[in-house]
Structure formats: structure tokens, C-alpha cells
Amino acid sequence: MPKLSTRANKMPASPIRKLVPFAEAAKKKGKKVYHLNIGQPDIHSPQESIDAVRNYEEKVIEYSHSAGHESYRKGLAKYYQNIGIDVDHNEIMVTTGGSEAIVFAMLTCMNPGDEIIVPEPYYTNYSGFANQAGIEVVPITSKIEDGFALPPISEFEKVITNKTKAIIICNPNNPTGYLYSKEELYQLKDLVLKHDLYIFADEVYREFVYDGEEHFSAMKIEGLEQNVILFDSVSKRYSMCGVRTGALVTKNKEVYETAVKYGQARLSPPSLGQLAGEAALETPKSYFDSVYNEYINRRNFVIEELNKIEGVFAPMPKGAFYSIIQLPVNDSEHFCQWLLEDFDYQNETVMLAPASGFYATEGLGQNEARIAYVLKIDDLRNAVKIIEEALKVYPGRV
């Protein structure tokens, strides 16, 4: 029997998915499981998108242009212009989810063995994409006691080598909920220009910014136009993760044209997803207002309630819909599995994502977990109560 490739053996399993069998077993036993572990929101997709799908009128579901339907790209260009990002439709490539945009950027800008710096904890799938592209993820640690702010530039300088080609910043951040400021991005500017690097800017949670703060896009850093590649997605913005419609945006023509070549090999992004995405551009402000209100209520509720539990610390996230919380346990992976396997409160339990999987540095995050506040307040109330009761009896409590 032929062997698997060495790289495939190194492909990281998602830290969340490891627990899925335990969640399934719990459900089979009749336990209700509150999923605080995943980013699949319960918010309805915009009616405009659902209607566009339901009114589909073509007879042949054809390929689109490899960079996406021109009408959709023109619509996206307007969307960006309205939020102060100066791009035209020839600087926007529609991709199969934000995931594909990241892979294409890595392939376009980085050779096998090259290094990309990422503040940890970070979106785990970056490691999977890096495996595909044959590149190395080099973490620098952001800390819960700083609210997961950008580590000092001196920390970046320490790990830069002649293989460093890019820095990836998720803003607002999954998994921490941190919102990087304009000032932090300008600190990166100097570093990036000094070492001739790319900035990969993952801004798929752009609309989820709270407390009157403003999102500052890496695309707006003056003098960095040739270095920035923006990754975007309709998944979270419009709560339609299943359409697999994202975008790679850059003013760097060489990068754009080469990314499109990778896109040509796979022919086209999904046509129906683009239909839903284009229709979503007509989503009224009232939709975002109500989504915003829902998330801010959920955030305020869950963070406040979690912090009331003895030994739990949950920093207030400024964006996205995640938070990394500290738990009074010495092995959160074990705790999360125990919640599913051995615990219930009134026949209900909670699934959390152990944070160690969001760190590349061995040993970090072992007393932390990521929560996604994508459930209704009533469900969040029950989930927090379960965590509280669980910590009273968990044998590994510290």
C-alpha cells in the first residue's frame, strides 16, 4: 500500500473537531449540548440573498469568470469604496470562501519553506493553509492580560529571518475578539517596509465592531498599497457560511494577476454563492443594526456572567463574536472533553473549543478556551450556568 505524504501526516487536526465525537456521543445519550465552540451563527441570512436564490432564472448553471462575475465585483468595489477602501473591480478577485483567498495569497507570495508571522492565539486553519502551501507559521504571543493587543514590534523583529515573507493579521480577531487600532497597524507599516514583507489582512469580521470603535482596514495604510492583500468573506457578514464566497483584494497588480492564474486552474468560484453574495449587497442597514444589537447584547451578557464565576476571566472583546477566556483548570482540553463525556447539569452540557489549539507555541493556552457567542441569550444563560456548575465539581480544577 503506498504511503501518505510526509506533509499530510503533519496536517494539523482541528482542535475543535477532536471533540466532535464526544459531542455526538453525548447527544446520543440524550444530553443537550450548547455549542459555544463554533462560528456558525444562528442569525438569518439576508432575505435579499434567499430571494435571489429562490428566483434563480437561468437554465444552465454556468461557470463564472475565474475572478468572479463582473457585476458582483463592481458591486463589491462600491461596498469597499463606501467604507473608505479605494479599490476598483479589477483589484477584487472572488474566491471560494475566504479560505481560498488565503491559500492563493500564500502560493503567490511565498515559496515553500518561507515563513509567515502571526500573533497567537490565531485562527487555527492558517496552519492548515500553511501546510498546503508548504510554508511555516511563526507565532509571536499576544497575552490575555493585555487583552490580546498587538505584541511589541520588538517581538516581531526577534523572529524575522531571511525567510520571513509576510505577517498575517486577523482584525477583528478570531479567536480573541481583539480589534487592532490604526496606531498598531501603522507600527506594522514601518516594520513591513523595512523588511519588504507582505501584510495579509483577514478582515472577515469587519462589521462586528462594538462600543463605538471604528475598524481600520490595512488597505488604508498609506504607502503600503503594494504590500497589503485583503481577505474577505460573506460568511459572517451576512450569516451565510455555506455559500463559500470570499474575496482576495489587492492593489498590487502582479499579485492580483498571479492569484487569478491560480483561480483559472480551478475554473470559477461557485456561481450560486456569488448570486447570493451579490444580492446581499442590497441588504438594508436595518439588518446590520439588528444583528449588531443582538451580538452586543450576547457579548455583554456572556462576558459579564462568565466573569462572575470564581476563577474565570473573560476579557471584553471589541469585535467579532469570540472571546478567549481563562478557566481555573490546568488542562482545558481535558476539561472540554470531560464536559461532554462525564458531566451534565439537568441533562445539558456545553461544548467549548480548548485554546491550546489556537497557539503554535507548545504549552500555551492550557487554561484557556475559546467561546463563540453565537447563541440566543437564553441559551447563553444556560450555558454559563452549566460552566459554573461544572467548575464546582471538575476534578482537575486548580
Add this chain to the structure above:
Amino acid sequence: MPKLSTRANKMPASPIRKLVPFAEAAKKKGKKVYHLNIGQPDIHSPQESIDAVRNYEEKVIEYSHSAGHESYRKGLAKYYQNIGIDVDHNEIMVTTGGSEAIVFAMLTCMNPGDEIIVPEPYYTNYSGFANQAGIEVVPITSKIEDGFALPPISEFEKVITNKTKAIIICNPNNPTGYLYSKEELYQLKDLVLKHDLYIFADEVYREFVYDGEEHFSAMKIEGLEQNVILFDSVSKRYSMCGVRTGALVTKNKEVYETAVKYGQARLSPPSLGQLAGEAALETPKSYFDSVYNEYINRRNFVIEELNKIEGVFAPMPKGAFYSIIQLPVNDSEHFCQWLLEDFDYQNETVMLAPASGFYATEGLGQNEARIAYVLKIDDLRNAVKIIEEALKVYPGRV
């Protein structure tokens, strides 16, 4: 400004796409262009799929399982069982088009620098996927005078090295229309077992087989169950290229589970495309009968008419809807460009795909072009007439 990666600079541009600007310019001048260059059929998608899209009833367009909706995989398993391929739904991973299945298989089975053997001329995008996976495509030449049959096994033996990990076979073949026989596949079996290789079997044109011949799937080669990875797609079978719904099928559990890990990183294949794909499983036999009749008429017509032109040789394809034809020119790329730029017959012209782009060996295919007979008979008639008239006056005719 940071540089592109070396590999990105090596990413091949599609041989077809190079001519697109010339086709666009021709259309701007008011010329009608018959597209024999692309595989986008004009056949309607099944009404079952269109209806499924139009009756979409969910409120949230959610992620699916990373390996695809279970109900769809179960339906696909039945489809395969009905055609004699013994697989269950846990051996089927739904992918974003057949393209993604190929990339995931390369990543799973091959390390950077490893080699995959392919009979040329071959589907050009294999080279793009190989670039992404950092592997090398090693061609062995199949010949128009043999109707593009499988080259002798001795030719494979000549190029096998310790880096050879797989052979990829497209059956029925794009671009040649050749249908590999059961005997040819069993010849490969011995070779594959001897050298412990994988067979990557691209069978997306399975339903397009003519003249009473039967398609023999590589999945049916006895004793090769652990070596075969099947790539599939709904794009051509149901004429819905835009849904981006394919599959990776294998009885090798290690390969399957690892491919799913790559799938988990990108979260899920398109949900709406899966909806259309699942509905398409209910497509009545009458649909395929009428599609079959349409294609066989087109094939018979276009091949017969082309062979009437002096100096043109078009082997009769047994499957798919392509043929590589020989032209009395010494540089078909120039001829194809000239057709668009400098020629018209009654203000109409034809776009062909120069065959050199389908060969990896430098210098081959320069008097050949690929045609896709995806147009109505009347259009094919006009297209052939244009080619005939063009060859009368083409300055590079030999």
C-alpha cells in the same frame, strides 16, 4: 515592493485563456465567434436541480459537514453502486469541484518534488494543481495516429524514478476523447503494484461514452482498492459547471481521512451546489438519453465534416466531448490567433484551443488543436465551414 514567489512565476497560464483577449477584440469589431475552445456545454441543467435551488427553504445558508452533506453522500453512494462501483458514503468526500479533489489527493499522497506521470496531451489544469502542490508532472506521449490510446507500459517504466508516486488517467479523456479499455487499466494495475503507486482516476466524463462501449472505472480494478483515488464532478454530467460540486472517492481509509483534514481547513464545500447536486441524483434517464443523442449527433457531424477538409485529420472520439484534431499548419497557436485577429468568413470566425498547451513536452501538438463539440449542429456546421475557408487562405498553411 516584495517579490512574487518563484513558484507563482512558474504557474502556467492556460493555453486557452491566452487567446481570450483576441476573441474579445474580435467581438468588439462585430465578428461573431463560435467557441469550440471551451467545455461549457449549452445543455440545460436538470430541472430537478433548478427546482431545488428555486425551492430553497432554509433561513440560514449554513456550512455543511466538511466532507459534504451526509444525505448527499448517501445518494452518491447509491449512484456509484448502481454503476457497479462498490463504495459507501464514508468513502466519498464532497469537494469544491473536481479541481479541489485533485489538489487534496496530490497533497495527501505526494510530497513536494514528487512526480506524477500523465499521458499527454492532458487536461492542462493538472499542471496548475501540480504547481500548487509543489510536485512535478512527467508526461509520456500518446499519439494521434493511435487514436491517443494508452502508451505502452514500457514507456511508463522508462520514466519511473524513486520520486514517482502516482499516475493520473482521465477517462474518458479530455482533451482527446479517448476511452481507456478495461485491458489498458489492468496493464496499469501491474505497474502500479510493482512500484507501489497511486492511480488518480479522473472520470468526470463517465456518462459520455459512445458507440455501445462501456466505461470501466479504475475503482473496479480488483486488488487495487488501496491505490485508486477517484475524482468526480457534477459539472459535465448534469451541465452545471457553476455549482462547483465534485467528489474524492477512495476505499483507502488513510487517504480518505487525511483528505478530509484538508477539507476541514476550508470548512465546507458549497451548500447550494450540494443542494443542486443531490437533486440531480433524481434526474430521469430521459435527460441522459437526450443529452447522449445530442452529443453523438454533434460528434458524428463535426468529426465527419472536419475529415472532409483537405489536410485535416480528426480521430473519432469514443467519449467526453472533445477531440484533438490535426491541422495542415505548422503553428496552431498562431493559426488560432490569426482566426480571431485576421480572418472572418461572412463576418464570423471560430475560436479553437491550440493543442501545444495540452502537451508538457516542448514542441508537441503544434499542428493540432482541441475542439469541444458543445454547440448546436447548425453552429457546428458554420464553424467547420469557417475552418475550411480559413485554411484556404491561411498564410502559414503547410
